[in-house]
Amino acid sequence: MGKITKITKQVKNDERYNLFIDGKYSFSVDEAVLAKxxxxxxxxxxxxxxxxxxxxxxxxxxxxxxxxxxxxxxxxEKEIRDHLEEGDPEEGVIQEVIHKLNEIKYINDLEFAHAFVGTQMNTGDKGPTWIRGELRRKGVGDSHIEEALAAFTQEKQVDKAVALTEKLLHKYRKDSKMIAKQKIEQNMMRKGYPGSVMKIVWETVESERDDDERWDAVYHQGLKAHRKLSSKYDGYEYVQKMKQTLYRKGFSMEDIERLLEELKENEE
Incomplete structure (x- = not known):
């Protein structure tokens, strides 16, 4: 048994008070605890x-x-738990805080899921697979996730995926059509768009290139290959290495032959 002999307000935090028991500092408490x-x-x-x-x-x-x-x-709720656990409090303390927050409706994982999906639909570029994974990582239950994702209909997914694909087609314009398509599909998969959506996208997006665009891509990749291979090979071996390299990059043999002929003429 001890007696409180002094109570002083802390200098740096006027909502906390120092308690002295039997003339010695014992511990500090919040103003609310002091009053309670x-x-x-x-x-x-x-x-x-x-x-x-x-x-x-x-x-x-x-x-x-x-x-x-x-x-x-x-x-x-999981994010809050993880944040509180950084201070290593007792589990009972965390449980009590979570209970209080639920009582005053400061935690609602379903509302969080709806808000998160809405943000991604309106301002983000991620697809449903990525969103689902991110919500699971944040501790949202599957039923809440699927209810929230219902708003991200396939039609909306296709609209966003089409816009992104068109931007990526421009970005990869120096690659062959085949390589550009592979890169775009990998990019879109990382963003969380399923194959079923990309199938519709390719039926919607005009991915055909005119002759000038196709030739620009062949010439760009051809020069890169030429700079790399011309210092190591010559004659027949050089030609074969160039053909193999550019064919693997998705260019037609007709365009490759034209490029090799043009490079040869430029050297003469």
Whole structure:
């Protein structure tokens, strides 16, 4: 049993108070804990009461930490748990904070999922597979995920995928049509668009190139191959290496033969 002999407000945090028991500093508590337990000078407290005070204070500190974390954006229950666990509090403290946050409706994984899907549909470039994986990583349950993803219909997925594909076609214009298509499909797969959507995209997007665009790609890749191979090979071996390299890159033998003829004429 001990007696509170002094209570002082902290200098750097005026919402916390230092408690002195029997003339010595013991611990500090939040203002809310001070008021809840009506702590005052002269009050006698035993070890069990001190333990309860410290537990309540730990809950209050963790709750304040969670509120600050939520101030930046919505969070899932798992995100909040992970954030609180960084301070290594008791599991009971975290459970109490989660319970309080649920009571005041500061946590709602279904609302979070709807908001996350809406953001990706309106401002992001990710597809449903990526979104599903990200929501699972954040701890959202599958039923909530699928309910939220219902808004990202196949029609909307195709619209976004078409726009992205058209940009990528321009980016990979110096590659053969075959290589460009492979790169685009890999890119779109990483972004989370399924093969069924890409099949519709290729039926929608005009991926055919005119003669000038096709030749620009052949010439660009041909010069790169020429600079690499001409220093190592010559004659028949050089020609065969060039044909093999450019054919693997998806160019037609007709265009390759034309390129080799043009390179030969430029050297003469």
């Amino acid at each position: 337990f009506q702590l005052r000078k002269g009050l006698e407290v035993d070890e069990l009461e001190i333990s309860e005070l410290q537990y309540e204070d730990d809950v209050k500190k963790a709750f304040n930490k969670a509120i600050q974390y939520l101030a930046y954006r919505m969070r899932t």
